[in-house]
Amino acid sequence: MRAPVPHALHIFSTFAPAGPELRAVELIQGLGTEYRHTIVAMDDCLDAAERLDPGIKTRTLPGPGSKQTTRVLRWTWKLLERESPDLLLTYNWGAFDAVLAARLKRFPQHVHHEDGFNLDEAEGEIPRRRFLRRLALPRVQHLIVPSTHLEQLARQSWRVPAQRLSLVPNGVDTQRFCPQEKTVRDALRRELGIPANARVVGSVAGYRQVKCLDRLIRSCANLPPDPDGRATHLILIGDGPERPALETLAASHPSPGGKVHLLGFRNDLPKFYAAMDVFALTSASEQQPISLLEAMASGLPTVCTDVGDIKATLGEAGQGALIEPNASDLEVQLTSALQRVLDDPADRGTQGRERVQTTYSSQTMLAAYRRIYEGAMQA
Numbered sequence: 001m002r003a004p005v006p007h008a009l010h011i012f013s014t015f016a017p018a019g020p021e022l023r024a025v026e027l028i029q030g031l032g033t034e035y036r037h038t039i040v041a042m043d044d045c046l047d048a049a050e051r052l053d054p055g056i057k058t059r060t061l062p063g064p065g066s067k068q069t070t071r072v073l074r075w076t077w078k079l080l081e082r083e084s085p086d087l088l089l090t091y092n093w094g095a096f097d098a099v100l101a102a103r104l105k106r107f108p109q110h111v112h113h114e115d116g117f118n119l120d121e122a123e124g125e126i127p128r129r130r131f132l133r134r135l136a137l138p139r140v141q142h143l144i145v146p147s148t149h150l151e152q153l154a155r156q157s158w159r160v161p162a163q164r165l166s167l168v169p170n171g172v173d174t175q176r177f178c179p180q181e182k183t184v185r186d187a188l189r190r191e192l193g194i195p196a197n198a199r200v201v202g203s204v205a206g207y208r209q210v211k212c213l214d215r216l217i218r219s220c221a222n223l224p225p226d227p228d229g230r231a232t233h234l235i236l237i238g239d240g241p242e243r244p245a246l247e248t249l250a251a252s253h254p255s256p257g258g259k260v261h262l263l264g265f266r267n268d269l270p271k272f273y274a275a276m277d278v279f280a281l282t283s284a285s286e287q288q289p290i291s292l293l294e295a296m297a298s299g300l301p302t303v304c305t306d307v308g309d310i311k312a313t314l315g316e317a318g319q320g321a322l323i324e325p326n327a328s329d330l331e332v333q334l335t336s337a338l339q340r341v342l343d344d345p346a347d348r349g350t351q352g353r354e355r356v357q358t359t360y361s362s363q364t365m366l367a368a369y370r371r372i373y374e375g376a377m378q379a
Helices: 019-034 047-051 069-083 093-105 127-139 148-156 182-192 213-221 243-252 269-275 290-297 310-314 330-343 348-359 362-377
Strands: 007-012 036-041 058-061 087-091 110-113 142-145 165-167 199-204 232-237 260-264 278-281 302-305 320-323
Touching: 007 019, 007 069, 007 093, 019 047, 019 087, 019 290, 019 362, 069 093, 087 093, 087 362, 093 110, 093 127, 110 362, 142 148, 142 362, 148 165, 182 269, 199 213, 199 269, 199 290, 199 330, 213 232, 213 243, 213 330, 232 269, 243 260, 269 290, 278 290, 278 330, 290 302, 290 310, 290 348, 302 310, 302 330, 310 320, 310 348, 320 330
Parallel strands: 007 036, 007 087, 036 058, 087 110, 110 142, 142 165, 199 232, 199 278, 232 260, 278 302, 302 320
Antiparallel strands: none
16 A cells, blocks of 8 residues: 655745745655645735646645734644644744744644845844744754855754754756857847847846845946947846836836836746846845856856855855945945946856856755655654
């Protein structure tokens, strides 16, 4: 008789297609038929589920319908009783009430994932949240973080025992994210109304305050005109609450000879990376952004703020430019760095792809998660 397929219950604050959610999609796909999955989003946004292979046993359930902590605690308790999962997987602060409920219920097979902070904690933890993390996280079966900064916080601030903590860097599929043929690049530029010879800066990030995309819009607008007359275009892929403000800013700060393209979420990211000449991240807080790894694997040079593990991810050789996030002249430095990389991309993109292939592959990431999940189910 075949053993029953283990049931993994995932609880997110949202399952919109952003970094942690898309990583979960990749892990679910990679684990294949080893598990059956139930996905719950606190806000009932399940858009990322559209990217799951229909052949994978996956279902979605409605969220608690409330943000009130006591209601979410009761809802989680009942959910655990009803679903009786073999493995509970929770994600980030937005699902922390579910973490608290699991701890109160003393549910043992529990793995929590922490990926970083929003703008309200970019400069340091909110004391109440630190207290709750310190209360609950040392008692989960396992905590997974993607950066050395979070690993240090988990050890020193949240007091998570070493045997319950794993640093697992993010990884990407380097066969999917790879340099594309020029025909792919030219076709997408035509589709967007971008001249084939234009200079194109791009970013893949949620339209949220912590991503500071306003910095990037203004910095691109301040680029000097190209001596060869090439237009400059900025591609922003993502979505979120800052979209109206970014649209207003983009209208008043066009790039030299070009425009800002706010394209929303896209499934076919490889061809958009192919259309870029340089990839930029201007966030106030990051840990190890998946979009950076995708851009590196795609052979792009980068310009980023030096936050989280970005410098370590780029490696000693680097492949672009790093900007001090608290510099008083940050946007001046950002404009200068973009100009420099656009004028001389050299072979930095090649170095970045090689680094992702050797250090940040999706296969390495999947193997680590599989080992942790299997261990947690044996608790």
